Amino acid sequence: MTTIFDTITEPIARRVTAGLVRIGHVLRSRAWKGATPEGVTPTQGHALGLLREAEGGLSLGAIASMLGISAPTASDAMSALATKGLVVKAPGAKPRSINLSLTSEGEALAARTSEWPAFLSDAVETLEPAEQAALLRALVKLIRAMQASGDIPVQKMCVTCRYFRPNAHPGTETPHHCALVDAPFGDRHLRLHCGEHVPAEDDALYEQWR
Ligand code: SF4
Incomplete structure (x- = not known):
């Protein structure tokens, strides 16, 4: 309407x-x-x-x-x-x-x-846990889009990592899997920068997650 x-x-x-x-x-x-x-x-x-x-x-x-x-x-x-x-x-x-x-x-x-300014992390803390997870998920998508357009440097995010197994455990609170550490995780655990990140060959894993 x-x-x-x-x-x-x-x-x-x-x-x-x-x-x-x-x-x-x-x-x-x-x-x-x-x-x-x-x-x-x-x-x-x-x-x-x-x-x-x-x-x-x-x-x-x-x-x-x-x-x-x-x-x-x-x-x-x-x-x-x-x-x-x-x-x-x-x-x-x-x-x-x-x-x-x-x-x-x-x-x-x-x-x-480069540590997070306290005023911003304090504001994020006022959100409900589900809102924080939803915001993180939206940020991951925004960063990925800007990465694809060349507006920011390549980020070492889970969603572009070769070890990322999106929705490997459907119906659970931790539906994804990291094949490197062999452990499940959820959207709230998504990393924006991971030292162990290895770039995926293509966008298939990201598209699966998205
Ligand atoms: S290795 Fe790091 S970036 Fe890759 S899926 Fe595991 S936690 Fe995420």
């Missing part, structure tokens, strides 16, 4: 996006507060976080595109981090390209400052 609100309300995708953008603004302004004693700007802090997730480092171009900034701005930010001893530059795989990776000091700072 349609109501007047179907015509006077913005599409739900736009309202959800607006909500996420608002949270993103707060995160951007607050999440890196812990880095300020080292003189790291939010952009530099964000770059440290990206480098921490990227095995083998990232090219300057990749960092610029992930941060949504120009190559010269990315270059300035990376030079500042290199001067602070947080990042090292090395010749990239392509001619004249530069690969960037974290030093041990950069790793430590990225680990320290």
Whole structure:
């Protein structure tokens, strides 16, 4: 049944996006507060976080595109981090390209400052367990979609892992199975980053889960 609100309300995708953008603004302004004693700007802090997730480092171009900034701005930010001893530059795989990776000091700072801000985890804690699981599931799908479009780097998530066996135990609270540790798990256990992750050959497992 349609109501007047179907015509006077913005599409739900736009309202959800607006909500996420608002949270993103707060995160951007607050999440890196812990880095300020080292003189790291939010952009530099964000770059440290990206480098921490990227095995083998990232090219300057990749960092610029992930941060949504120009190559010269990315270059300035990376030079500042290199001067602070947080990042090292090395010749990239392509001619004249530069690969960037974290030093041990950069790793430590990225680990320290990328912890979840308490204000956000406190807000998530106010949700019911089922709501938290549903939100996690939605986030996994969003991240997967952005990964497929190239808007974020590849994430080591369960749903894209070769060891993931979706719905191996149907009708139970833990319907999925991890073939690596040989144990069942549910949506609430889905990992966004797993050190043991091995990329699946195709999207079949993700589609099965989705
Ligand atoms: S190895 Fe890690 S990412 Fe892969 S299914 Fe098991 S827990 Fe998930």
